[in-house]
Amino acid sequence: MSLIEQAELPEKIRAALPFSRYLKQMLQSRTWLAGQLASHLDAPLDTAAMATFVDPPSLDRDSMRAALRKLRTWVLCHLAIRDLAGDADLTEVTETMSAFADYAVRVAHDIEREALVQRHGLPLAPGAWEQELLIVGMGKLGGRELNVSSDIDLIFVYPDDGDTGGEKVISNFEFFERLGKRIIQALADITEHGQVFRVDMRLRPNGDSGPLVCSFDMLENYFIAQGREWERYAWIKARVMLGKRFEQLNAITRPFVFRKYLDFGAINAMRDLHAQIRREVARKERANNIKLGPGGIREIEFIAQVFQLIRGGREEQLQIKPTQKVLDLLAGQGVLDPNVVTSLKQAYVFLRRLEHRLQYLDDAQTHDLPVQPDDQALIARAMGFDDYDALLGELDRHRAKVTQHFSMVFGDPDEDGHDLDAVWLEADDIPTIVPLLEKLNYAEPETSARRLQSLHRGTRYQQLPPKIKSRFDALVPRVVDAAAEASNADDTLSRCLDLLDAIGGRGAYLAMLQQYPQALNKVAELVSVSRWAAQYLARHPILLDELLDARQLESQPDWPAFATDLRRQCDNIEPDMERQMDLMREQHHTQAFRLLTQDLAGVLTVEALSDHLSALADVLLDITIPLCWRKIRRRHHEEAPAFAIVSYGKLGGKELGYASDLDIVFLYDDPHPEAAEHYSRLAQRINTWLSSQTAAGQLFETDLRLRPNGDSGLLACSVDAFRKYQLESAWRWEHQALTRARFSAGDPRVGEAFEAIRIDVLRQARDHDTLRAEVIAMRKKMMEAHSNKSTLFNLKHDRGGLVDVEFIVQYLVLAHAHQHPELAGNLGNIALLRIAGELGLIPADLAQRSGDTYREFRRLQHRQRLNGLRVEVSAEPISAHREAVSQLWSLVLEP
Incomplete structure (x- = not known):
């Protein structure tokens, strides 16, 4: 191109020429190019502009090759000019190249397929379904990140084997193999117009030694039998460029690439x-x-x-x-x-x-x-x-x-080994490792040494595959080191080793603890404080991932946002019931574990923790109802059921603990003649949904015995039947239970109807002497069932304990709510004691002291359970607390 000719070019083209010998060469050899470039430089190229330039209806096999090569010249030169001028950002460059690749592949496919169909007929499955070639873009093409001089990585897949339906019959495999070869030639052959793309097919199953095309079945079998880790990496970017049955292909590739667990x-x-x-x-x-x-x-x-x-x-x-x-x-x-x-x-x-x-x-x-x-x-x-x-x-x-x-x-954390490697390598030699543990300030080094020896000799460790065993070996010295930092080093080490033993066969979790020392240190910190936390982690090791993000552990729950997100996730995987159940369990465990870490760090009071755990349970119950309703084949309407879950006990009183079961009752308010049958089936399904053990564990233990007529009653009860039962047939203890009952999930209208019944029942006038005798009799029966033979004080069941407070409050509500409606509110025992004191029903100071006792006993009970201990403590330190409750009991129930 002469200087005069260059001078006639637009400024942007002239500015780009010094930086691209390719651009200069193309302008010199393609007389049509300068005008084509000049008329389109102000905007990005899209597929519509490419189609106008190529005009596919006018093409045959030969002209298609020339047209696509000319298109490539225009696209690449257009991008070079805009990019070098600062008009195109990286996204435009890579997206334009990817769109061009998609378009070129589609044009080549359509023309070459039509030629083969003319000769052999349509490729058909045995059921006479027309078959298609799915073209999968890999690498940067798959990610729509193609560079300007890239080759393209492709994989060819077809759904089903069969034969073509024309006169010259060939198998589907032969048809698609020929089609694949023709597409590659159409794109990769070098002609006088150049080349469209170099085509790389080496990412297909078995690489160059494998067939050019494969069926869905062959691909799935290959993944199962031979798929390697680097292929998982490669298939992350896989994108179906052409083919309508891409969802079916994605269902095959997704489980191979993305594991259900956290794959560290x-x-x-x-x-x-x-x-x-x-x-x-x-x-x-x-x-x-x-x-x-x-x-x-x-x-x-x-x-x-x-x-x-x-x-x-x-x-x-x-x-x-x-x-x-x-x-x-x-x-x-x-x-x-x-x-x-x-x-x-x-x-x-x-x-x-x-x-x-x-x-x-x-x-x-x-x-x-x-x-x-x-x-x-x-x-x-x-x-x-x-x-x-x-x-x-x-x-x-x-x-x-x-x-x-x-x-x-x-970075490999084990590249240089660890100072305490000898502790594990010599674990069979107690006399050798005891001094090493003594130097680390273990209080009982011989006990800890024997625990290490037991693990080292154990069948589970000895039978680990070599790859996993090497990770285990690298971890144990770090566990010994981390546990030594705790004040109870021996207990911490024992709990950590129990955890390792439990997850030892799952290399992904060992890899995570190996790769992230901060997570291992956090594990040691948590299990040092709580044996229960160690057991919880061993049951649900997927929670180890939570230890990597301190922000998640420290943030306060947003239950409405959590509910919205979980409901969306469950809807997205409908109707996969198994996955929905596992997802809800995983999310429940995750949220409970985040609360546990805050609890152990002293961030949450027992009351705040119980409020959160109760709110979490309410959310999960509310999401469960519609999911289960959809699974009932015969139902009298598609809308949300007129159905509610009423909670009693710990959940009803918003005093839920980590492992509390749920006392629940199912109510409905629906006049349809088949409502009783359908809602009973729904109640049964909900109960199964909540209490079943799946691969992800259990959501909740449930107790349905508080429904009308207990175990002999219907699982789901109508609002009218519930009202009639409570007003005419219920035992006194069932009215006591109503003081800690509330609507938890489902149709709010049914919840309002239940609350109206609850208030009516609680505000009935009762004879105080008769009521007192019945409450005392029930309390005596409970004490006999939970008699304490030790010298320790049982925080829950002994005289002056938690149950006494609950019975006192229940008596006060049932005896006085008809005169004082504020006592009928489900406000919690401490608040109701305070209200009773303000009303003059009990001495205000004694109400305050008893409320403080209830709070302190709940805190002590919680501490004991976190360490897997019985809820029994030395009586002397809490004698004043116990005395306050005993005084109130005598005053209210034994005057």
């Missing part, structure tokens, strides 16, 4: 894969490769994708393709620090822009920095730097940060 073992697998790439780069002396070299593009992608492998099975929002969007999600979830994500994204954009400028020079698929001084100067100027040294300085700064962040995620 992926870190080690990705670390190994990265080491292989590093060795290859070093072997080829390509340390200046900005994609594969230290601190390069691949390391940023690895950071994003390893967390997709770890968490994507449980957190579906992470099952996305684009690297920068994944990083943003990880920052939002607290997995990565927002500042780290900002640094990684800045480096990613810088490296990708540099990658494109390297490729604009000669349209070469290169990621290597130039060695020629002239090219170095050109690249520096194209990146906006005065000279190459300035560019290298900025590049080194970004790569150093990426390397630092990569090391934080993928």
Whole structure:
């Protein structure tokens, strides 16, 4: 192109020419290109513009090849000019290239398929269903992040085997294999017009040695029998570019890529894969490769994708393709620090822009920095730097940060071993390890040494697979070290080892504790304070993930937001009942564990904790009702059922503990003739939903005996029948139970009807002497059932304990609510004692002291249970508290 011809070009094209020999060459050899570029430079190219340029209806097999190659020339030159002028950001460049690839593949497929159909007929399944070729884009194409001189990674899949329906019959496999080969040739053959894309098929099952196409069945069997860790990584980016049955294909690939559990073992697998790439780069002396070299593009992608492998099975929002969007999600979830994500994204954009400028020079698929001084100067100027040294300085700064962040995620914590490795390696030799434990201030070193020896000799440890065993071996010395920091080091070590023993066969959890020392230290801290916490973690090791994000552990629950989110998640996986049940259990355990960590840290009072646990139970009950209603095949309407769950006891009084069961009653208010049958079936399903043991554990133990007529009564009771029973047939203890009953979930109108019945029953006038005798008789029966033979004081059942307070309050409500309506409110025992004192029914000071006693006894009871102990304590330190309740009992019930 002469200087005169260049001068006639638009300024933006002339400005780009020094930085792209490819652009200059194309303008010189394609006379049509300058005008085409000039008329479209002000806007990005989209698929519509590409279709107008190609005009597919006018194409045959030969003209299609020329048209797509000319289109590529236009697209690439258009991008180079806009990018170098600062008009196109990275997203526009990669999205335009990805859209072009999608379009080119589709055009090639449609024309080549039609030619094959003309010859062989349609490919059909045995049921005469027409079959299609699904084309899967992998790598950057799958993530819509294609670079400007990229090849494309494809995989060809078809649904079902069968034969074509034409005169020259061939199998579906042969049909799609021929189609695949034709598509590759249409895109990859080099003609006088160049090439559309180099096509790489090596990511297909068995790589180059495998068939070019595979059926759904073959792909699924391959994943099960031979799928490797690096293939899971590769399939993260997989995107179906063409084919309507993509959901069926996704159902096959998703379980292979994304595990249902938190797969921390992926870190080690990705670390190994990265080491292989590093060795290859070093072997080829390509340390200046900005994609594969230290601190390069691949390391940023690895950071994003390893967390997709770890968490994507449980957190579906992470099952996305684009690297920068994944990083943003990880920052939002607290997995990565927002500042780290900002640094990684800045480096990613810088490296990708540099990658494109390297490729604009000669349209070469290169990621290597130039060695020629002239090219170095050109690249520096194209990146906006005065000279190459300035560019290298900025590049080194970004790569150093990426390397630092990569090391934080993928660094091997066991690379240099541990000072206490001998404690585990020599665990069979008690005399050798006892002195080591003494130096660590273990109070009972011989006991702890024998616990280590027992674990080391145990069948479970000895039978671990070598890979998992190596993780176990690396962890134990760190556990010994972490436990030594606790004031009760021996107990802490024993509890930690019990946990390791319980999860030892699940390498992902060992990998997590191995990779994140802060999580291991937090485990030691928690189990040191609470034996129950250690047992809870052993039952639900998935909760170990919670220890990685301190923000989650410290934040106060937002129950309305939690309910909205969980309801959405359950709706999204409808009608998968098994997964819904597991999801609710996982979420319940997660929320309870977050409360537990705050509880053990002293952040929550017992009252606040119980309020939260009760609110959590209410949410789960409310979500359960519609989920179960949908599962009933025969139901008299599709709308939300006129049905409610009423809670009694601990949940009714909002005094729920971590392991409390639920005393619940099912009510409905529906005149339909089949309502009783359908709501009884719903009640049964709800009870099963709550109490069944699944892979994720149990939601709640339930007790349904407080319904009218107890075990012999119907599971679901109409509001009218409940009213009649309570007013005419209920025992006195059932009225006592009503003082701590409330609407928990379901139809608020049914809840209001229940509350009206409850108030009517509680406000009945009663003979005080008769009531007193019945309450005393019931209390005596309870004491006989829970007689205490020890010298310790049972906080719950002994005279002056928690049950005495509850009975006193119940008597006061039933005796005086007809005169004092405020006593009928479900306000809790402490508040009702205070109100009774203010009303003059009991001495105000004694009401205050008894309320304080109730609060203190609940705190002590809670502390005992957290350490797996019986609710019995030495009587002397709490004698004053006990005396207050005993005085009030005598005053109210034995005057």
